Amino acid sequence: MLQTIYRILIELTNGRVTSEALKRFAQSRWSRPFISPFSRFYNINIGEIEGDLLQFATLHDLFTRRLKAGMRIVNDESHTVTSPVDGVLEDIGEITEEKHIVVKGKEYSIEEMLGDHEILQKYLGGTYMVLYLSPSHYHRIHAPVTGIVTKRWVLGQKSYPVNKLGMKYGRAPLSKNYRVLTEINHGNGHIAVVKVGAMFVNTIILTDESDGLEKGKEIAYFSFGSTVVLLYEKNTFTAVSERRMPSEVRVGEVLGYLKREQELNGKNGQSDGERYE
Numbered sequence: 001m002l003q004t005i006y007r008i009l010i011e012l013t014n015g016r017v018t019s020e021a022l023k024r025f026a027q028s029r030w031s032r033p034f035i036s037p038f039s040r041f042y043n044i045n046i047g048e049i050e051g052d053l054l055q056f057a058t059l060h061d062l063f064t065r066r067l068k069a070g071m072r073i074v075n076d077e078s079h080t081v082t083s084p085v086d087g088v089l090e091d092i093g094e095i096t097e098e099k100h101i102v103v104k105g106k107e108y109s110i111e112e113m114l115g116d117h118e119i120l121q122k123y124l125g126g127t128y129m130v131l132y133l134s135p136s137h138y139h140r141i142h143a144p145v146t147g148i149v150t151k152r153w154v155l156g157q158k159s160y161p162v163n164k165l166g167m168k169y170g171r172a173p174l175s176k177n178y179r180v181l182t183e184i185n186h187g188n189g190h191i192a193v194v195k196v197g198a199m200f201v202n203t204i205i206l207t208d209e210s211d212g213l214e215k216g217k218e219i220a221y222f223s224f225g226s227t228v229v230l231l232y233e234k235n236t237f238t239a240v241s242e243r244r245m246p247s248e249v250r251v252g253e254v255l256g257y258l259k260r261e262q263e264l265n266g267k268n269g270q271s272d273g274e275r276y277e
Contacts, residue, residue, distance in 0.1 A: 023203065026223070031059035038062065042136035063139055064221050074142075074216030074252030081145055081237065081256050082215060083249040084193060085228050086138040087131040090246050092239050095126045095231065103130055112176065113194060113229070115155045119183060122190060125234040129255060132227050132246075141195060141220040142251050143213040144230065145258070147186035152209070154180050156197070180204045180220070184213060188258060189236030193219075198226040216252055235259065 025031055035056055039046060046053055050066040075082050083089075091103045099111045099120065110128075114120050133139060156178040178197035183190055195204050203223035213219060239256040249255070 023223070025059075026063070027058050027060040029057060032057060034059055035062050038135075042134070044136055060223060063135075063223055065138065066140065067138060072216075072251040075254050076215070078146070079258045079260065080254045081191070081230075081232075081258060082142075083131065083251055083253045083255055084142045084144045084219075084230070085131055085133055085140075086250045087133040087228070087248075088246045089243065089249050089255075090130045090132050092127065092129050092243075092245065095123050095128050095234075097124050099124065101128045110231070113179070114181065114192065114231075116151075116153070119151065119192070122233045123192065123231045127232040127237050127239060127256075129230040129232075129239070130227060131230070131249065133222065138251070139222045139226075140207075140218050140251075141193075141222070141228065143184070143208075143215050143217050143219050144193065144255070145184060145186040145191055145213075146215045147184040147191075147213060149182060149211050149213060150185050150190065151183045152181065152206075154178075178204075180206065182219070186258060188260070189233040191233070191237075192229075192231040194229040194231065195220060195222070196227040196229060198222065230255075232256075 035053055035058075038044075038059065039053060039062065044062075048067050048071045050068050053062070056062045056065070072086075093101055093103070095101055095110055100107050100109050102108075110123060111117070111120050114123070156176060180195045180197075182193045182195075184193065197204055204220060204226075205223070206220045208217065208219045236259055237256055238259065240254060
């Protein structure tokens with residue numbers, strides 16, 4: 001019953017008119033008086049912001065703020081995968097051969113999330129990670145690895161909440177929401193970076209559309225809180241084992257390790273499960 005009521009309320013308030021109205025307000029000068037109260041309410045660290053609050057003309061400017069140089073240190077070792085965002089690592093798990101993942105006890109279709117049957121095949125049996133960004137987080141997205149972009153594509157139209165209630169009662173938002181996807185070949189496999197839109201402010205802007213990406217460099221931003229799902233090709237990645245979930249992560253922090261070509265080929269007596277340091 002609660003799930004039904006929640007979904008009805010979301011459908012009634014998440015239409016094109018309400019979404020566009022909120023978006024226009026956030027980008028208008030009328031939103032400026034809300035900047036300071038918003039930053040206090042969400043306990044935003046204004047000391048790390050490039051410039052200061054007085055420079056922002058709109059709430060949208062605050063949402064898409066940049067940080068001062070040196071505020072995030074990116075691990076530059078070639079075999080590491082680093083967090084593309086500041087956020088909460090909500091879940092890590094296996095992408096099943098039945099084409100789904102289970103996040104917080106709820107099943108999501110990877111086939112629907114990717115919308116590409118050919119690309120899907122390489123991720124079956126691989127690993128997924130879910131990174132949630134609240135309205136308080138820094139909203140810019142950075143490359144998790146250095147590599148070559150093999151495809152960029154856009155799916156979905158409307159976006160539903162990706163917070164705790166949305167994940168529990170919503171209609172599979174990770175698979176159905178508006179999303180912008182980027183697949184990267186890092187040399188020994190692929191990573192799909194799925195940028196999932198949030199309710200109302202359904203905006204994901206690419207800031208780097210080049211074919212080659214460098215780990216830690218900015219590639220896009222959200223206009224509001226949202227989620228990034230990372231998908232790793234089978235037998236190419238090992239997550240940091242000691243991490244507890246949910247846990248806060250920041251841009252540049254190590255999420256796991258790519259496997260060497262020797263490991264992928266089964267050389268040197270190493271197992272596929274080993275990582276190297």
